[in-house]
Amino acid sequence: MALCTAGALIAGGVAIAAVTAVSWVYKYVTGRHPDVSQQLDSTRFRIQDVANGMRCKACDLAGFASSYGGSAGTEAAPGA
Numbered sequence: 001m002a003l004c005t006a007g008a009l010i011a012g013g014v015a016i017a018a019v020t021a022v023s024w025v026y027k028y029v030t031g032r033h034p035d036v037s038q039q040l041d042s043t044r045f046r047i048q049d050v051a052n053g054m055r056c057k058a059c060d061l062a063g064f065a066s067s068y069g070g071s072a073g074t075e076a077a078p079g080a
Contacts, residue, residue: 027033 024033
C-alpha cells in the first residue's frame with residue numbers, strides 16, 4: 001500500500017514538473033517572458049517603495065516633520 005502511494009505521489013510530482021517546464025518553454029519561445037533584468041528592477045523598485053512608505057510612517061508616528069509628505073515647517077520651535 002505504501003509503495004503504491006509513494007508511486008502515485010512521485011508520478012504526480014513528475015507530471016507537475018513536466019507541465020511547468022512545457023509552460024516555461026512555450027512562454028520562452030513565444031517571447032512572453034520578461035527579461036531577468038526587468039524582473040530584478042521591478043523587485044528593487046517594489047522594495048524601495050515599501051521602505052519609503054515605512055520610513056514615512058515611522059516619521060509620522062514619531063512626530064517628526066519629514067520631507068516624505070509630512071508637515072514640514074509647520075511645527076513651532078520650543079519657546080517660540
